[in-house]
Amino acid sequence: MTFEDWTYVMYETMEVYPSSWMFYLFFIFLTAFAFLNMVMGRVLNVLDEEHQQALAEDEDHVDINDVMLELHELKATLARVESLLPNARSQ
Structure with a gap:
């Protein structure tokens, strides 16, 4: 998922299928969006766990x-x- 050399494959495919750029563009945006959502979900999950732990510690005081x-x-x-x-x- 480093997005290296995908343009080379896209241009080779476009010689045979001129409108294949839409597939590549859609795939890149969808993959980047899904990956970003997974990363943000994990970050928010860790933040929520830390917040819950801090609340539990505050109740002890x-x-x-x-x-x-x-x-x-x-x-x-x-x-x-x-x-x-x-x-x-x-x-």
């Missing part, structure tokens, strides 16, 4: 906002426990 929310909830719980301690000692 803890979000700072979630940590701050949990810390705030723990402080509120600790404050409630501390407020109950003097009541428990007096009983």
Whole structure:
């Protein structure tokens, strides 16, 4: 698929079949289009795999906002426990 010397074959064929250039032109464009689509498909497939892997890795990391929310909830719980301690000692 290097497209080397295809013009030589085309000109030899055109001596016998003058309109054979249409076949060669169609074949070259179709082959180049198919090859380009295969290459682009593979590139996009690899990019999609990398993107999915990056998303999976991001899910493993803890979000700072979630940590701050949990810390705030723990402080509120600790404050409630501390407020109950003097009541428990007096009983």
